[in-house]
Amino acid sequence: MAWWKNSIVYQIYPRSFADGNNDGVGDIPGIIERIPYLAELGVDVVWLSPVYRSPMDDNGYDISDYQDIHPEFGTMQDFDRMLETMHQYGIRLIMDLVVNHSSDEHSWFTMAREGRDSPTRDYYIWRDPAPNGGPPNNWTSFFSGSAWEFDESSGQYYLHLFSKKQPDLNWENPELRQRIWEMMRWWLDRGVDGFRMDVINLISKTPGLPDGVVGDSPLVGTEHYVNGPRFLEFMDEMQREVLGKYETITVGELIDGTRDRALELTRPELERLNMIFTFEHVMVDHGPRGKYDPVPFDPARLRSVLYTWQREVAREGWNSLYLSNHDQPRHVSRYGNDQTYWAESAKLWALVLHGLRGTPYVYQGEEIGMTNYPFTSIDQFRDIEALNAYDAMRNEYGMSDEEALRRLNAHSRDHARTPVQWQADMEEVFPHPWIAVNPNATAVNVQSQLKDSNSVWELYRRAIGYRSELPVLTGDWSAMAEDHPGAFVFARSCDDQLLLVLANPTDDAIELDLATGDFPSGWEQLVAEVNPRLILSSVQDMRELPRAVSFEPARVVLQPWEAAWLLWDRR
Structure with a gap:
């Protein structure tokens, strides 16, 4: 089995990760200082958001030189030292490949x-x-x-499909494509282990660039540039010219990525990409007009999308598993109860995500349960997307300031971009930050959680460890209890192990009857006769785990925000 199938990828957004020179902006020296922390957590791969030279109109996703480091992040010598140190700790590094567009200053x-x-x-x-x-x-x-x-x-x-300072590249030009292949080979020859490909399925546009259909969405024209007519052809050329010549890990970000397109890219025999990022599951709380038209979160809707991708993609191709990243609000606030059940919410979603079939991605700070920032004024936002959306809501749609801020608070990318909360006194390690530190850093921080063997961080460390220790986590996946309005119940199985994942993402206790459920073939009798081990829990003291527990399939009671991993082992 490919090594990346039981690996954990950790995303670093460098401006907000660790400040090595106390100038208020995270940097590469800061990352180097924290590599032992990543190794202790159990990280196998780091995905590094852009550190290339850039005017920073879109925080580095507007690149003015693909083969240089932006000065606020450090130097190329710093980069080489970081890469060498990661490799010494057994951590691979993938870079952000942003080639749908460049900076207008390139x-x-x-x-x-x-x-x-x-x-x-x-x-x-x-x-x-x-x-x-x-x-x-x-x-x-x-x-x-x-x-x-x-x-x-x-x-x-x-x-420019994004900022006016991010002009789209013309992939129809073969000379441009050769320049991109040269740049990719340059980084791989330097020792980089692969790429996360930003909005990669926008690179082909319909010839003639016809008008788009106007509908409910504020976006017009997507049918002419999402999964365009030459997209797969360009990906095949990338494989021939670059990727096929190296041992890499590759993940493509697909805007409106369908399951069919995911399989066209990730089936092993096609050798296009190892996995893709889809958006379908992080759009379940979007309204008809997109992310700034929020609707209440429905766990059953999220479950339906995740399960569909497990059924239709994970067996033949491969899934990337994520709930948070630099473009999404913090999922413990978005999908959880970040007040009464903050720790339980953070742990529950970790157990759901890491229990699914695919490669999990942990976004910086997620491992300590970082929450959304309590924005109260437009002056506190930094993201160009949020600022432009605010202007459009106020000036084009006539919304009040209060309504526009409410909508921004639902899904702003800035929630994910506040500095990682290393300790209670953040002024010592991230002074004068480019974007404000969440005030709850005094209670939610790495330093305190490393001392707590029952913390969110400790659960992440254990879940990450089990990904490589338990063969069942690269085995089959099957759903159970899908008639329940909100519970997540699914099984992972292989020849010797059965793992049952149970989760109740609500504020109320629930009761499940699994006696008539379809356990994976060959396991029904053992489940009926042998009690499992509880190896992880969102509500029980982890200092007492793992341990054998009584299991009655006819009456499973889950407390609010309770999730559990139950393991049967024939070995």
């Missing part, structure tokens, strides 16, 4: 702007104005407004 684009005959003009997507003098089509940006920006010097518009 030399390719500054040269392209010099005139229509520029050698790099065709590295980007330019079009003449529409007959009315406006944008070439009606496509909209993910960051609000038109996806086109007028360039006065040449009299043409250029396409």
Whole structure:
């Protein structure tokens, strides 16, 4: 079995991870200092969000030089030292590959702007104005407004699906693709172990760039640039030119990624990608108009999406498993009760996620149960997407300040970007931060949890350890009790082990009857005759685990926010 199938990936968002020089911005020296911490947690792979040279319009996802380090993060020598240290600890490193767009300050684009005959003009997507003098089509940006920006010097518009400072690259140009392959090989030859590919399925656009269909969503044009006509062709070329020549771990971020497309990319015989990031499960609390049109969280809806991906993708292809990352609010606040049942909520979702079939991704601070920031003013936000959305809600849709802030607080990316809470006195380790520290750092922090053998951190450490210790966690997956309105009940099985995962993501106790449930074939009699070991729990004292427990399938009672791993072992 491929090594990455029972590995744990930890995402570092460098601006907010660890500040090594006390300037208020996380950096590579800060990361180096914390590598022993990552090793103690049990991390196998680090996914590093962009540290490339950048104007920081979108916090590094606008790259002005793909082969240099942004000065606020350190130097290339710092990077090499970090990579070497990670490898010494047995941790692999994957970089963010951001090649749907570059920065408008990249030399390719500054040269392209010099005139229509520029050698790099065709590295980007330019079009003449529409007959009315406006944008070439009606496509909209993910960051609000038109996806086109007028360039006065040449009299043409250029396409930007994100910020106007992030012009889209023209993958139809073979010379551009060769420049990208050269850059990827440069990093892999330096020792990097793979790539997380940012919005990779946007790289192919429909020829002619026709108008999009206008519907309920504020996004227009997605049918012409999501999973475009040459996307798989470009991925096959990437495999031939680069990835097939190295031993790598690769994950592609797919906007509106379907299960069929996931299989087209992750089936082993196709050798395109190891796994993909989908968004379907983190859109279950989005309304018709997207993330800033929030609807109440329904655990059954999340369960349905996760289970569907387990059935349709995890067997033939492979899943990445995540609930939080740099683009999502903190899931203990979003899907849990971060007040009365804060620790139980954090532990429950860890047990659900790490119990599924796929490769788990832990986002920095998740392992201590970091929560959303209590934003009260637009001045506290830093993310360009949030600021643009606020302006659109106020000026285009006529919302009050209170309503716009309520919507931002539901799903702003800035919730994930507050500094990692290393200790109660954050001024000592992250002074004058670029974005405010969550005030609950005095209670929720790494230092206190490392001393507590019943902490959220300790549960993560144990769950991560079991991923490599228990063969069953790379075995089969099967669902149970799907008729229950909210409970998660599923089994993992292999020849020698059966793991039952139970979770109640509600504020009320529930009772389940599993006596008539379909345990994996060959295990029914053993379950009826032999009690399991409770190896992890969100509500019981972990200092007393693992231990044998009485199990009655006809009456399983779960307390509020209780989750458990029950193990039967024939060995």
